[in-house]
Amino acid sequence: MNFNKYKRGYFMPPEPCFDWVKKEYIDTAPTWCSVDLRDGNQSLIIPMSLDEKLKFFDLLVKVGFKEIEVGFPAASETEYQFLRTLIEQDLIPDDVTVQVLTQAREHIIKKTFDALDGCKKAVVHVYNSTSVAQREQVFRKSKEEILTIATNGAKLLKELAKDAKGDIRFEYSPESFTGTEMEYALEVCNAVLDIWQPTPDKKAIINLPVTVEMSMSHVYASQIEYMHKHLKHRDAVEISLHPHNDRGCGVADSELGLLAGADRIEGTLFGNGERTGNVDIVTLALNMFTHGVNPKLDFSNIQEIVRVYEEVTRMRVYDRQPYAGKLVFAAFSGSHQDAIAKGLKYREEIGSDLWNVPYLPIDPKDVGREYESDVIRINSQSGKGGIGYLMEEYYGFDLPKRFREGFGYYIKDISDKKHAELMPNEIKDIFEKDFVNLQAPLELIDYHFTRNGDISVEVEVNFKGEHKMCKGNGNGRLDAVANAFREHLGLTFDVIDYNEHSLGKSSASKACAYVEINDCVNVDRFGVGIHDDIIAASIQAMVSALNRAINEKAKIEGE
Secondary structure (H helix, E strand, O other), X not given: OOHXXXXXXXXXXXXXXXXXHHOOOOOOOOEEEEOHHHHHHHOOOOOOOHHHHHHHHHHHHXXXXXXXXXXXXXXXXXXXXXXXXXXXXXXXXXXXXXXXXXXXOHHHHHHHHHHOOOOOEEEEEEEEXXXXXXXXXXXXXXXXXXXXXXXXXXXXXXXXXXXXXXXXXXXXXXXXXXXXXXHHHHHHHHHHHHHHOOEOOEOEXXXXXXXXXXXXXXXXXXXXXXXXXXXXXXXXXXXXXXXXXXXXXXXXXXXXXXXXXXXXXXXXXXXXXXXXXXXXXXXXXXXXXXXXXXXOOOOOOHHHHHHHHHXXXXXXXXXXXXXXXXXXXXEOOHHHHHHHHXXXXXXXXXOOOOOOOOXXXXXXXXXXXXXXXXXXXXXXXXXXXXXXXXXXXXXXXOOOHHHHHXXXXXXXXXXXXXXXXEOHHHHHHHHHHHHEOOOOOEEEEEEEEEEEOEEXXXXXXXXXXXEEEEEEXXXXXXXXXXXXXXXXXXXXXXXXXXXXXXXXXXXXXEEEEEEEEEOOOOOEEEEEXXXXXXXXXXXXXXXXXXXXXXXXXXXXXXX
């Protein structure tokens, strides 16, 4: 890997520009412009059809974009027809401005204006490349010649806009801005602005793209601050950013660029775009959301947005894509699950409206996700906290602390042996099959209590295929039943813990009891009983624990 052949191809401003460092966060949403239908579309292996572009346009409107770049009308018949369809079928809402792209070439600009005929509101975005590499290698033109291309394009836009029926605004991009000398980029942009003479009521847009990422993000911020401080007509200009992601820093470039004075972002949903993609507007907007700032875009149903996006682009949203991926809220680690479960419970206990749950920078419900299916995920790495949380929140089982730990290990072992994640319904099935109301080899048939000082009980059971009547006394109902089993069934065990709760809040709710015993091989085992009657539930819980102990002993002796 010959690193010596590379050099830094970017240019720092001619003066220190670090005021952006003093700002802590972005406090106002920028103007968002989706370029999914142009920049995103031209990067697809199979570009979208007319119907797919219409479906995507409708999605972008629903999300809340007020500026949407709909294409490069002079580039292809589909691009041209898409714009004409939007206009002729009156599909553009009154509060939405469409944007079209054109090179600074006369015939392309004229065809672009033809495509806009009848459009109520539009931005015409003209560009030419200004970087050293493009000037020297592609165009082989001087700075003066490149400047002339930009100003001639600006003049033609202004001339054609006079006859346009709709409200036409102008945007200029010095393409490959990041590889352009800052003083020269400023000179070209100011020359264009001098032609357009924008006003605060009709602003021009100067777009300063990261056509190719060449520097660390703080350099780009300094470049933006320099332009922000020295552009002419600044009160009548929106500084727009269009970062690509070659170094993986598109989001950072955008955030620091906004701190440095930019007003507007051009990007795509989930970062689709040429090479490594454009900046991901979903991530940018929801990053602001986590700071308590309204991003003015609606991602409350992120899964539906992902579905439409994947359908029309044939791209896939990666499982770990920030905010939108299937696994971005998933916690498999035991310690993470425990912290999340405790954080959710703490928030409920104190009744807080503020979100500060460990490991979850955003409330999954704010983007249409669910704690049960999206957050606590169970596999061999999971812990008792996460499994216990699922059992309580999903199914209402408030497992005692020791049982929560034991059941957690029980489920982890099953997951490890299956080498698979276990879904909540699978965990519930295991719980009911292996712990609840177990009936073999000890089956509870009936019981009857009397009180004469101590409590006496007569219990009818089937034990290993034999019908038996068991009698016993004790200082409580469960103690009496335990003594009856010890005396008549020859079982050796101690009851060491008992818990109960209602499964639900209505008067018709079933009772759930948990009994822990220390069995004949000195192992602590839990059993669970569920019944309409709490006494029946508690006896059945002890029977379940005994059945687990008896079956495990038989298994050991058989081996």
